[in-house]
Amino acid sequence: MIQLKNISKHFGKLRALDSVTTICEKSECIALIGPNGCGKTTLIKTILGMVVPDSGAITFQGNNIINHWQYRDQIGYMPQMGRYPDNMTIGQVLGMMKDIRGKSEGLDEDLIKAFSVQNLLNKRMGTLSGGTIQKVSAALAFLFNPSVLILDEPTAGLDPVASELFKEKILAERDKGKLVLITSHILSDLDDLVTRIIYMQEGKLIFHKSIEELRQDTGEERLVKSIAQVMISNYE
Amino acid sequence: MYCSATAANIYVGAKRSHKTVSSAILSARDGDTIFVDAGHYREKNLIIDKSIILKGIDFPVLDGEKKYEIISITANGAVVDGFKLIHSGVSSLEDLSGIKVYDSRDVVIRNNILEDTFFGIYIQNGINCSIENNQLIAVGFEEQQSGNGIHCWKGDSLKVIGNQISGHRDGIYFEFVKNSVIWRNVSKNNLRYGLHFMFSNDDMYVNNVFRNNGSGVSVMYSNRIKMFSNYFEENWGDAAHGILLKEISDGFMEGNYFTRNTSGIYMEGANRIYMKRNVFENNGWALKIQASCMDVVLELNNFIGNTFDVGTNGSLVLNKFKNNYWDKYEGYDLDKDKIGDIPYRPVSMYSMIVEKYPPAMILFRSFITSLLDKTEKLIPSLTPENLKDTAPMMKRAF
Amino acid sequence: MNKIIKYVITDILRNKIVLIYTGFLLAASLSVFSLEDNSSKGLLSLLNIILIIVPLVSIIFSTIYMYNSAEFIELLVSQPLKRNAIWLSLFTGLASSLSIAFLIGAGIPVLIYQANLVGLTMILTGVLLSVIFAAIAFLATVKTRDKAKGIGAAIMLWLYFSLLFDGLVLFILFQFADYPMENAMIALSALNPIDLSRILILLQLDVSAMMGYTGAVFKDFFGASNGLIFSFFVLLSWIVIPVWYSTLKFNSKDL
DSSP states (O other): OEEEEEEEEEETTEEEEEEEEEEEOTTOEEEEEOSTTSSHHHHHHHHHTSSOOSEEEEEETTEEOTTOOGGGGGEEEEOSSOOOOTTSBHHHHHHHHHHHHTOOSSOOOHHHHHTTGGGGTTSBGGGOOHHHHHHHHHHHHHHTOOSEEEEESTTTTOOHHHHHHHHHHHHHHHHTTOEEEEEOSOHHHHTTTOSEEEEEETTEEEEEEEHHHHHHHHOOSSHHHHHHHHHHHHHO | OOOOTTOOEEEESTTSSBOSHHHHHHHOOTTOEEEEOSSEEOOSSEEEOSSOEEEESSOOEEEOTTTSOSEEEOSTTOEEESOEEEOOOOOSSSOOEEEEEESOBSOEEESOEEESOSEEEEEEEEESOEEESOEEEOOOOSGGGOOOSEEEEEEESOEEESOEEESSSSSEEEEEEESOEEESOEEESOSSOSEEEESOOSOEEESOEEESOSSEEEEEEEESOEEESOEEEOOOSTTOEEEEEEEEESOEEESOEEESOSEEEEEESOBSOEEESOEEESOSEEEEEOTTOBSOEEESOEEESOSEEEEOSSSOOOOEEESOEETTOOOOOTTOSSBOSSOBOOSOHHHHHHHHOGGGGGGTTSHHHHHHHHHHHHSOSSSOTTOOBSSOBSSOOO | OHHHHHHHHHHHHTOHHHHHHHHHHHHHHHHHHHHSSSHHHHHHHHHHIIIIIHHHHHHHHHHHHHHHTHHHHHHHHTSSOOHHHHHHHHHHHHHHHHHHHHIIIIIHHHHHHOOSHHHHHHHHHHHHHHHHHHHHHHHHHHHOOOHHHHHHHHHHHHHIIIIIHHHHHHHHHHHTTTSOOHHHHHHHHTTOHHHHHHHHHHHHHTHHHHTSHHHHHHHHHHHSHHHHHHHHHHHHHHHHHHHHHHHHHHHTOOO
């Protein structure tokens, strides 16, 4: 569904992405994992078109995405730290997004209901807590029924209840045949969710394996432990 | 006009015994009155050499056919009243005029309309003549092709009253004329000066309007001139002034209005001029007073909305400013005597800079020039130390 | 595109700083007109506000707003929208909000007290300056990623246009006092939108003084229709060029 070929990106002297090549298929939930500054967020941003790679090609459902924007219609993105114009209300933000997407029907309002966002529609964004803003971001990512979901540290600010609800939603969407890309530091959160792992370090893609392969390779049952083992072996 | 018992009335017109004015004059005697019916008369050069009254009924037209001087007066006490004179000849050798008076006294020229005349009304050496309520409209486009509206060369006790002059070279021209009065005239849109005044002493002008003339009004080389309640308006251009005073002594100006001129008054070599209760409003420079002026006194004048109040070219100041109202004054009046407690310096630093470097005008009212002016106010360095109003009024002087 | 403009405007018009700015303009212009005994003096005080405060607030507010909207811009970029459309919408929204604030704060009092050609020229140049300095702010924000640096650059730009530039011009003028400088002055004024606006107002306000010899050169140029078209065109390019260049930069910018 998403294909990356030899993607490289420099920021000054820093090699943020170094010849990254991989393929992400639908009905998968892929976790992007790696130490800080390994290039996870940059990779996500190149897929979203926020960062333009120096070289390489990205195709989305077979079409090159460079200088195109329509494909983003198929993507729901939840940023790490959402921030919205302070003086807009939640209702206005939702309205604006509906305007932008040009969709007002067939919306997926599960998370809006689950997080009780509809009770807060008149609240201004500037007055909301970080957790509530994350809820709004999450609800927005899922609202338009996109075929790809890109979630950057999604559970970081959510309370345990919301976090659980959110994970259930991700599972449901994956099972509907959607592709879900997640970056997270909290590996325990990912345990039951992910089907594949992409591990990155210093801009390089170290491996892209299914969770079963990883378990076999490391001999560990739990994700946390298998990853820890990978990290240790790579540090050496 | 006094008529003796023997005076006769003579009539001129298509249905009268006299078909032409000249034949009527030929048969007239001193003291007679000639009435001219409406009509179009081509009389070539009409010469009035008798003390007669020439009176037009419903503005008969005297046409100079662009060749002739229309009326020449050589007799004392002649009167020309109620004619329309058109198309005089144009000549730069002889000053062809609508009406010209030669060496005569007590001539009256009133209620005439002059259109397209080279010179309008010309007094050459006249005494006690009146020019009243005439309308003069010239259509010349260049100074060389246009003469003056009312031109007086040598004269005494002349009265120029209630005339309207436009489109001439100079609206009113006085040279070697004394003891005369210019009253209630409107001189506007003339090519050079609204009033041009030279070597003429002891004259007075009152209640005139001088508007939008090429270079405003010019008064030069004259003594003891009095000016009351005149309006000097909209004279725009580098060499245009509301009034130019050059080599003038013992003048008196009161109640005049100077409005929207590039400079309201430009003074050069003026001595002992007393200016009181005049209003300077919305001029570029209200007053340009060159260092060659002495003992000029300004008292109780209002300065309102001028770009620059006073401009000067030197640091020598022998003139006196007192009790004027300056709208730019920022002082205070603690003792409540309606007079500001600190002196006002009407020459701004930037007006000195613009005087020296005229293109600097383009930076006027920018942040930096305002800063310069404010600094100069605190620590005067460029502006003349003595040019100040020591007792400025807090409210308009009248 | 309109979708975003609408929301940006509603957001900014409720912004506290914009409300204070509008209130300040309103209070300042009403008080200069009612305190001064003649309204042309009021216009002069207002001229300083337009030439100093309006560019300052426009450039600083726009810069800060853009930096604070960085995450929001990222979110917009992740949506199916052209980058051009996002950038231009943000600019249109910001510029029109600042113009609306100016029109309410200064435009209405001017129309009440001085509804003549001078007043209208002032309103027009005030609106143009608001938009121009928003455009310059966009250029500053797209060039620098760091917020503190960007705001510093904005302040420096304002200082340059409102003070340093004129100082330089004055210096040049004194250095070349022996040469005819009128045409050079006209050319120089095109390099500073504040100067150009000031001259346009000056020609209305100080018409008598501007009719003097040098002034007449300026008056002939700026007062004639060609000069007015020139000025207007130059002011417009002060909007178009920074916006165009910053859009170009934004299109290939990594967020």
